[in-house]
Each structure stands twice: as structure tokens, then as C-alpha cells.
Amino acid sequence: xxxxxxxxxxxxxxxxxxxxxxxxxxxxxxxxxxxxxxxxxxxxxxxxxxxxxxxxxxxxxxxxxxxxxxxxxxxxxxxxxxxxxxxxxxxxxxxxxxxxxxxxxxxxxxxxxxxxxxxxxxxxx
Amino acid sequence: xxxxxxxxxxxxxxxxxxxxxxxxxxxxxxxxxxxxxxxxxxxxxxxxxxxxxxxxxxxxxxxxxxxxxxxxxxxxxxxxxxxxxxxxxxxxxxxxxxxxxxxxxxxxxxxxxxxxxxxxxxxxxxxxxxxxxxxxxxxxxxxxxxxxxxxxxxxxxxxxxxxxxxxxxxxxxxxxxxxxxxxxxxxxxxxxxxxxxxxxxxxxxxxxxxxxxxxxxxxxxxxxxxxxxxxxxxxxxxxxxxxxxxxxxxxxxxxxxxxxxxxxxxxxxxxxxxxxxxxxxxxxxxxxx
Numbered sequence: 250x251x252x253x254x255x256x257x258x259x260x261x262x263x264x265x266x267x268x269x270x271x272x273x274x275x276x277x278x279x280x281x282x283x284x285x286x287x288x289x290x291x292x293x294x295x296x297x298x299x300x301x302x303x304x305x306x307x308x309x310x311x312x313x314x315x316x317x318x319x320x321x322x323x324x325x326x327x328x329x330x331x332x333x334x335x336x337x338x339x340x341x342x343x344x345x346x347x348x349x350x351x352x353x354x355x356x357x358x359x360x361x362x363x364x365x366x367x368x369x370x371x372x373x374x
Numbered sequence: 375x376x377x378x379x380x381x382x383x384x385x386x387x388x389x390x391x392x393x394x395x396x397x398x399x400x401x402x403x404x405x406x407x408x409x410x411x412x413x414x415x416x417x418x419x420x421x422x423x424x425x426x427x428x429x430x431x432x433x434x435x436x437x438x439x440x441x442x443x444x445x446x447x448x449x450x451x452x453x454x455x456x457x458x459x460x461x462x463x464x465x466x467x468x469x470x471x472x473x474x475x476x477x478x479x480x481x482x483x484x485x486x487x488x489x490x491x492x493x494x495x496x497x498x499x500x501x502x503x504x505x506x507x508x509x510x511x512x513x514x515x516x517x518x519x520x521x522x523x524x525x526x527x528x529x530x531x532x533x534x535x536x537x538x539x540x541x542x543x544x545x546x547x548x549x550x551x552x553x554x555x556x557x558x559x560x561x562x563x564x565x566x567x568x569x570x571x572x573x574x575x576x577x578x579x580x581x582x583x584x585x586x587x588x589x590x591x592x593x594x595x596x597x598x599x600x601x602x603x604x605x606x607x608x609x610x611x612x613x614x615x616x617x618x619x620x621x622x623x624x625x626x627x628x629x630x631x632x633x634x635x636x637x638x639x640x641x642x643x644x645x646x647x648x649x650x651x652x653x654x655x656x657x658x659x660x661x662x663x
Binding site for chain 1: 423426
């Protein structure tokens, strides 16, 4: 099966760097699945879960704030915050939602409202 | 000639100083390794980010509706200097060099008739430039409570800077920090962050589809770009600080060693002189009988 290089990086560290056969990405304008030879796309991210299918199994990460760069041979996701699904505790979820809502209260724009709502939805998955 | 017990005390005190500087050097070496690892871990993100931003900026940058963070406000009257230094001293010329670079830049801008505002990060630099540029200070970020610099610290500083930019407080922002070259060399660097100055990638890479539009992505990513640049600067600065401290403490330890050698020789000579003196006294006393 065709594989592509997948990388998930946050400002503080590289979370994943594997050969993947498919990556499901929560894009700002809708979720999509990137597979090898996908058309080159750059999209911003919506808070939500990203799923990587590789030879060693399926892994999920929670990502928010950043973008994904998809090309035929590689997929790179740069997320301001990224956590493996196993690290997502109830407290962390509550904290992220509260943070997004506080940011919305401060900014008061449509975009921030959407982000806060996305955060609440995306996290509930 | 100093007497013997004085010399003995001095040797003891220099020895305990040497112990302290030696310990500080080893602590700095351990911290340096961690700081370097952090800086390296942060590099892939910053590199990819800048590459994508460079591509985006090249395609949107020249158009009419380019975001102000990229295109600038159209004037360059007011400059914000973000001066990043350490929270602690005893690290050789580290803080002084950054402060010197920032001061020179500030004075040049003032001489050109520009307005200068200074935001300081780290206590030491603030103290150093307070004397001649104190009335240009607009704020201070205190990181003395922060054990390990995280992205959230950088995001906090970025938010502060962006809020000031939105409020029209300045036109151009420049970061001052020390780039880590090696343990013995840290280079004070000035880096312009607003308007964003991305290196346009030379290789004409793949043509991407953008979702949402290029403009929207850029508007979303530019503020993050400011935070990313501040974060890498903080990491570089952290590594530089520890490197500077390590070499400063290494020098101090060596100096203390030299001093101990000299004092020990002096101590031995003095002791021998005292003995010789006593002998002369005894012998001349015996001869007089």
C-alpha cells in the first residue's frame, strides 16, 4: 500500500513522525482525509481530533490552532497545541473549552464564537 | 608584608568562591543541555511555519488588501523595541551585549526623529537600560517565576504586542535577543517581527489549494507567526544565557585557581621568612653570650 510521510509538530516538540497510509484532518472548512497523492492543500485547523492510520495502528491526537499542509508525498500538521488522545483528561478538556470561551468573551467576534463552539463540539467526540 | 593568618584566611575564602563558581558552572552546563534540546525541539515548527508563511506572503503580500501585520501601517514613525534579557546576572556579557545593541538601535531611531517605545522581557536588561532610556518604557514582562519557558509564555507576550499594535501604539516592532552560536559565542540579534518579514522561499514549490482563502489563512496565521517568532527567540535566549553563564563561570573558576596558586606561594614565602628571622634571632642571641 502506498504510504506518505506524516508529521505532527507543536511549537515545543515533534509529536509524531511516521509513515502513514491515511490521515483524517479536522479542517476549518470541514474534515477531510489525506491519502498518498492527495492534491496539494493548505488549510487551517478547527479544534478537533486528528486520526493517523499507519502500519503500527491507528492513533488519535487532539489538535487546535494551526494548519495542515498536504502534498502528494507528505502531510505536515502544525498545531499550536496538540495532545495524544490518551492525555486528554476531563480537566484538560474543561480547561481548553474555558480558555476558548474566555478568548471569545475578550474578542467578541463571530470567528471567536465559532472557535469556542468548535472547541466544545470537537472535544466531545 | 601581610601576616600569616591573614593570608591563610584569604586562601580559604578564594577556595570557597571557587567552589561556588564551579558549582554554578556545572548547573549552567546541565541547564544549557536542556535549553539546547528545547531550542532544537522548537526548530521544526518554526521552520515549516516560516516556509509556508513565506509562500503565502509572497502571493498575497503585494496585493491591496494585505493584512496590516504583513504590509505594515504605511508609516514607520513609532518603533517598539522588545528587549529580551535574562532574569539573573552572573552570565558574563550576555545581558550587557543585548542591552547595548538595543540601546544603540534606540538612539539611532531617536536621532532620526522616530518615537521609540520599549517593552522589556527579563529584569536584568530593564535595569541596564533604565538609566538612559527609562522614560521610553511602556511595559515589562516578568518571567522570573517561569522555570521552563513554554509556548504559552510566548503567546502571552505576543498577545500584549498585538494588542498594542491593534491600538495603534506603534508601527514597527523589533525583537532583541541573543542568538545561540556556541557556548563561547552568543550573537545579539535584532529581528523585525511587525510588519512580518518572511524570507520568500527561493524554490518555486508546489502550487497549493488554500482552504479557506489565502487571505483568511494569512489573517489567522500572522498573529501566530508573531508568537512563534517570540517563542524561538525566547528559546535561543535561554540557551544563550546558560552558555554565557557557563563560560563566565568557567573563567571565574580558573581565575580563582590562579589566585590560590599565587597566594599559596606568597604564604609559603612569608612562612619561610618568619622561620629565618627566628633562627637569626636565636643564633645572634647565642653568639652574644
